[in-house]
Amino acid sequence: xxxxxxxxxxxxxxxxxxxxxxxxxxxxxxxxxxxxxxxxxxxxxxxxxxxxxxxxxxxxxxxxxxxxxxxxxxxxxxxxxxxxxxxxxxxxxxxxxxxxxxxxxxxxxxxxxxxxxxxxxxxxxxxxxxxxxxxxxxxxxxxxxxxxxxxxxxxxxxxxxxxxxxxxxxxxxxxxxxxxxxxxxxxxxxxxxxxxxxxxxxxxxxxxxxxxxxxxxxxxxxxxxxxxxxxxxxxxxxxxxxxxxxxxxxxxxxxxxxxxxxxxxxxxxxxxxxxxxxxxxxxxxxxxxxxxxxxxxxxxxxxxxxxxxxxxxxxxxxxxxxxxxxxxxxxxxxxxxxxxxxxxxxxxxxxxx
Amino acid sequence: xxxxxxxxxxxxxxxxxxxxxxxxxxxxxxxxxxxxxxxxxxxxxxxxxxxxxxxxxxxxxxxxxxxxxxxxxxxxxxxxxxxxxxxxxxxxxxxxxxxxxxxxxxxxxxxxxxxxxxxxxxxxxxxxxxxxxxxxxxxxxxxxxxxxxxxxxxxxxxxxxxxxxxxxxxxxxxxxxxxxxxxxxxxxxxxxxxxxxxxxxxxxxxxxxxxxxxxxxxxxxxxxxxxxxxxxxxxxxxxxxxxxxxxxxxxxxxxxxxxxxxxxxxxxxxxxxxxxxxxxxxxxxxxxxxxxxxxxxxxxxxxxxxxxxxxxxxxxxxxxxxxxxxxxxxxxxxxxxxxxxxxxxxxxxxxxx
Numbered sequence: 001x002x003x004x005x006x007x008x009x010x011x012x013x014x015x016x017x018x019x020x021x022x023x024x025x026x027x028x029x030x031x032x033x034x035x036x037x038x039x040x041x042x043x044x045x046x047x048x049x050x051x052x053x054x055x056x057x058x059x060x061x062x063x064x065x066x067x068x069x070x071x072x073x074x075x076x077x078x079x080x081x082x083x084x085x086x087x088x089x090x091x092x093x094x095x096x097x098x099x100x101x102x103x104x105x106x107x108x109x110x111x112x113x114x115x116x117x118x119x120x121x122x123x124x125x126x127x128x129x130x131x132x133x134x135x136x137x138x139x140x141x142x143x144x145x146x147x148x149x150x151x152x153x154x155x156x157x158x159x160x161x162x163x164x165x166x167x168x169x170x171x172x173x174x175x176x177x178x179x180x181x182x183x184x185x186x187x188x189x190x191x192x193x194x195x196x197x198x199x200x201x202x203x204x205x206x207x208x209x210x211x212x213x214x215x216x217x218x219x220x221x222x223x224x225x226x227x228x229x230x231x232x233x234x235x236x237x238x239x240x241x242x243x244x245x246x247x248x249x250x251x252x253x254x255x256x257x258x259x260x261x262x263x264x265x266x267x268x269x270x271x272x273x274x275x276x277x278x279x280x281x282x283x284x285x286x287x288x289x290x291x292x293x294x295x296x297x298x299x300x301x302x303x304x305x306x307x308x309x310x311x312x313x314x315x316x317x318x319x320x321x322x323x324x325x326x327x328x329x330x331x332x333x334x335x336x337x338x339x340x341x342x343x344x345x346x347x348x349x350x351x352x353x
Numbered sequence: 354x355x356x357x358x359x360x361x362x363x364x365x366x367x368x369x370x371x372x373x374x375x376x377x378x379x380x381x382x383x384x385x386x387x388x389x390x391x392x393x394x395x396x397x398x399x400x401x402x403x404x405x406x407x408x409x410x411x412x413x414x415x416x417x418x419x420x421x422x423x424x425x426x427x428x429x430x431x432x433x434x435x436x437x438x439x440x441x442x443x444x445x446x447x448x449x450x451x452x453x454x455x456x457x458x459x460x461x462x463x464x465x466x467x468x469x470x471x472x473x474x475x476x477x478x479x480x481x482x483x484x485x486x487x488x489x490x491x492x493x494x495x496x497x498x499x500x501x502x503x504x505x506x507x508x509x510x511x512x513x514x515x516x517x518x519x520x521x522x523x524x525x526x527x528x529x530x531x532x533x534x535x536x537x538x539x540x541x542x543x544x545x546x547x548x549x550x551x552x553x554x555x556x557x558x559x560x561x562x563x564x565x566x567x568x569x570x571x572x573x574x575x576x577x578x579x580x581x582x583x584x585x586x587x588x589x590x591x592x593x594x595x596x597x598x599x600x601x602x603x604x605x606x607x608x609x610x611x612x613x614x615x616x617x618x619x620x621x622x623x624x625x626x627x628x629x630x631x632x633x634x635x636x637x638x639x640x641x642x643x644x645x646x647x648x649x650x651x652x653x654x655x656x657x658x659x660x661x662x663x664x665x666x667x668x669x670x671x672x673x674x675x676x677x678x679x680x681x682x683x684x685x686x687x688x689x690x691x692x693x694x695x696x697x698x699x700x701x702x703x704x705x706x
Contacts, residue, residue: 167672169522169615171564171604185562186546193543209538209609210654211524213666213682218645223626223668225648232671247672247680249615251524254607256562262522262602262615273576292571295578301563313566315576318585319520319600327600329566 014107014138016083016350019045023082023106025097026089027051027062027071030179030257031111034340035086036064042344045351052078053089079104084347087111088339102138107350109140109343116141116234123237126345127285128155133349140346145338146170146227146250147234149259152309152337153330155239156283157265157276163241165266165325168231168248170214173300175257175334177203177215182256189254207254214250225250258300259338260331270323273314280311285337290314298331306333307341367460367491369436369703372398376435376459378450379442380404380415380424383532383610384464387693388439389417395697398704405431406442432457437700440464441692455491460703462493462696469494469587476590479698480638481508486702493699498529498691499580499603500587502612505662505690506683508592509636510618510629516594518619518678521584521601523567526653528610528687530556530568535609542607560607567603578603611653612691613684623676626667633664638690643667651684659686660694 022039026032032053039046051062051071058073072078074097079085085101087094088111098108098115115121122132123141128151133140143151150168157163174185184202191198192208205212216226224232227250236244265276280286289298290312298310309332317325332338375392379385385406392399404415404424411426425431427450432438438454440447441464451461451468468474475485476494481504486493496504503521510516527538537555544551545561558565569579577585580603589597618629633639642651643665651663662685670678685691 165672167520167617167670169602171524171606189542189562190546193539193546204648205652206654209542209607210652211606211608211613212652213648213650215648218648220645222671223645223666224671245672245674247617247670247678249522249666249680249682251613251615251682253524253564254562255564260564260604262604264520264600292573292576295557295566295568295571297566299558299563299565301559313576313602317520317600318575318577319518319598321598325600327602329602329604 014105016107017047018351019047020083020351021048021050021081022046022347023050023052023079023085025052025074025085025087025093028053028057028060029088030175030182031088031335031339033062034335035088035343036062038336038340038344040065042348044344044348050078050082076100079106082106084109084350086343086347098139107136107138107140109142109346111142111339111343113144113230115139116143117237123234124346125151125238125342126349127152128238129240130349133346142339142343142346143234143238144230145176145334146172146231146259146261147238148338148342149309149330149332150231150261150263151235151238152285152332153280153283153311153328154235154265156279156286158239158241160279161271161275162268163244163265164268166244166246167264168246169262170248170250171253171255171260172214172250173253173255173257173259173334174207176259185254185256203252209254211251211253214252255300257333257335258303258331259334260298260300260329262329264317264319264325264327266320266325268324271326273316273326276326276328277314280314285309286311288312298329300331303331303333305336307336309337367458369460370400371704372400373436373704374401374403374434375399375700376403376405376432376438378405378427378438378440378446381406381410381413382441383528383535384441384688384692386415387688388441388696389415391689391693391697393418395701397697397701403431403435429453432459435459437462437703439696439700451492460489460491460493462495462699464495464692464696466497466583468492469496470590476587477699478504478591478695479702480505481591482593483702486699495692495696495699496587496591497583498687499523499525499584499612499614500591501691501695502662502683502685503584503614503616504588504591505638505685506633506636506664506681507588507618509632509639511592511594513632514624514628515621516597516618517621519597519599520617521599522615523601523603524606524608524613525567525603526606526608526610526612526687527560529612538607538609556605562607564604564606567605608653610686610688611656611684612687613651613653613682615682617670617672617678617680619673619678624679626669626679629679629681630667633667638662639664641665651682653684656684656686658689660689662690
């Protein structure tokens, strides 16, 4: 956990105007490009838009609302006049530049893991704990993609039925490891189809028609990898259930940009699949895809490009004869609700204050 | 469940000679080809080998021990002189022709689901319940691929530590749906990489860079699909724990021929990951792949072509604070241990009688 050296204080100039100037840090990355798309698709009110990236990408342009916007090299002075800074360039960049953005008067919405467990930084999924945004002191953290996609359906279930245990196995897309990993999936698959060898450069294992335990470092003590530990800690924090028992296995599958999760949820008392279905049918950010006759359930191909988390395969857990456990399968676009869309939704709530 | 109309009796001629004549029914299919490979690789003693398939495939040849063997059209008279008939052409063919094979004096090892739940037909994973082979009355059933790949590691754990609940999420390869599904995965992926549309012919959903709930029909009542219900029923039967609580989600992933399974196993009393690792280290048919420092765990790419089930990611289930649950991740070649190899191992035990 990284804690800011000096606690941030919400300065008066951090009240975001209704039509703010926004900066995107990491604008050329997989999430950066989606941040642009979300701002455009949602008609986000803008006084100005500043695209920031590493010096390597500076000079490029990106299209936004029929204009070619220049990408500028990020430095300490980049945030002058910026009201909202959407960071998505990795923890290192966030740790180095977030304070400068706050000092310049911006509210930072940070997509990295740098501040997610900092008690002074709200960690927000708007459908779950949007009210926490109001407590920010300059930085709001955008959660891990799996934590977002899981908590959108878990939260209404917890509110209505009280969850006491979660078991999850993930099917995670390449996009979570960035645009280069998506390209590696495409390139290595093309090579495999041609019968050619391919040496992985971005991910640690062959990706073509293969899957592997998530590439985050494994804690030698617990045996859990960094991704799993993030999902556990962040899910507990977002849902404000500090000791919720969560067992999770995170797996990288050869899919481009939508994650899926097989969830087994144990409640405090018996709950029927029908009750779970009814609860999710009306839940914000959730779309039921649960057609048994047509064998039509959540799939990455249909979650891609969607803002909602798809939920289906709602059925009793046959592993728990007590009737307290229900199984379901969910899918969400890793780059949208799992990253860019959630950040833009947070920014939208800032405008409303 | 299909029950034979008349109970089969083991006839004296069903004692298989040490060097038998073997027939492969469905020789040109994905599993059929692997049956040939297994017989060759394991130096299976053969007086003769008969390749049987649909009239469509008759006239083709398949290479075996440096000879081109002709594929013949299957009919009722095909089994004359055959001592062991390895069936792998779907339930329909098994239901129609297995009795003829038995009547002709052959022992049938059936890879379909036709007889798996017939109380007169042993359902066998040699490492688990090989002794059940002796009780056959002419037919021995080869289990579902996921049931095999799961029970190879679960059985030694159950013997040593007593399992009381299993939660599983599968990552199933195309091969389980046959050679045509493997080809559809390759073709549709090539089309996706070219940016071209592709209409699925074999599987119900787009497969390129996508995944979907298993394509078996879904029971409208329970919400479980046919694959999941098979795995539950067969795992209980193979391990002889008739009421073992098993919750499972079966998912088809864009991998060619090895299945993986995320398993959470609850034991009757607290068990440490170290005890689980020690039990699996010496278990027949299991190979530990569990290197936390190198982030090296079971993967389809490494399970492909291997007879063993790879097991790793052995760690406490953080969803169960009681210390009774352990998580692990396994992978096995669907066409080998999940099908052809297991059938040939059963046939080998027949010779030994």
